[in-house]
Amino acid sequence: MIGLGGAEFRLPLLIGTFRFGALDAVIVNKAVSLVVVASALPFRMGTVPLADLATQWNVVLNLLAGSLLGAWFGAGWATHLASRTFFHLIAALLALIALVLVTLHHPAAATPLLTGTAQMVAGVAAGFAIGIVAALLGVAGGELLIPTLVLLFGVDIKLAGSLALVISLPTMLVGFARYSRHKAFSVLAENKGFLAFMALGSVVGTFVGSRLLGLVPSAMLMPLLALVLVWSAVKLWRHD
Structure with missing residues (x-):
């Protein structure tokens, strides 16, 4: 409904509830986020048509010019980094964006x-x-892309949600390709059943969310996104 991959909810659950290690959780998170992003984009086109997205091609290319490179570097760093301080910094950033x-x-x-x-x-x-953030945390990046599109480029919140998905997909694929070179990537093969059920539930969720998009006013989406960011910030700040 908002244009996120759901990873900001999923990461704390994968680490806290399902007891995945930090890097394993990030890789699983990114795999499921890819399913969410790939399914959400066509589902949202009933409310945000492809023609509207095409008019913003320059904005998409502008952000992709940086995000693809950042995803490659971020995924490389993640295979060597497991710092609690990093999670605190991201939590603080999410809370600041929510405030703005x-x-x-x-x-x-x-x-x-x-x-x-x-x-x-x-x-x-x-x-x-x-x-970098998307690769390090295994998120689609929508929680940062949407505010960037709205604040920096003046894009409407609903259109920004779909544009965020367009930008997220290739960005995530680059990060995913970088992770595939690390031995921790085997976590996907070791948890195929878990991944299948989570992916199925995610597709159902994206369909329901896309139907709600046309019913929820834009004025409600901005505070809702802010609440998502605050919730995620709290969960990540408490991450051990």
């Missing part, structure tokens, strides 16, 4: 924060940072 969304931006506004060359440079930099 609910205090500084009205969902009906469409004024980009920057324009021209400054916007392009900021888009590549933001994409690179988002790619």
Whole structure:
């Protein structure tokens, strides 16, 4: 419904409830997130048509220019990094974005924060940072892409959700390809049944969420996204 891969909910559960190790949880998270993103995009087209997405091709390419490179580097670092401090930093960042969304931006506004060359440079930099975060945590990156699209480019919140999915898919595939070179990638083969059930439930969820998208006003999506970010921040801050 929002345009996320659901990984911000899933990661704390994989680590805390299902007892996966940090790197294993990230790889499983990314695999399921790929299913969510790939299924959510066509489901949402009834509300956000392909023609609307096509008009924003320059924004997509701007962010992808940074996110693909960031995803490759982030996945490489993740195979060597398991720092609690990192989770605290991400939690603080998510909470800060939530604060910005609910205090500084009205969902009906469409004024980009920057324009021209400054916007392009900021888009590549933001994409690179988002790619790193997406790869390190196994998330689709929508929790950072959507605020970036809304605040930096002035995109409507519902359109931003679909654009985030378009950007997330290739970004995640790059990170996934990088993870496949590490021995920890075997966690997918070792948990095929678990993955199948989680993926099936995720597809059902994306279908239901896409149907709700046309019924939920844009004014409700921004606070809802902020709540998701705060919830995720709390769960990640408590991560051991």
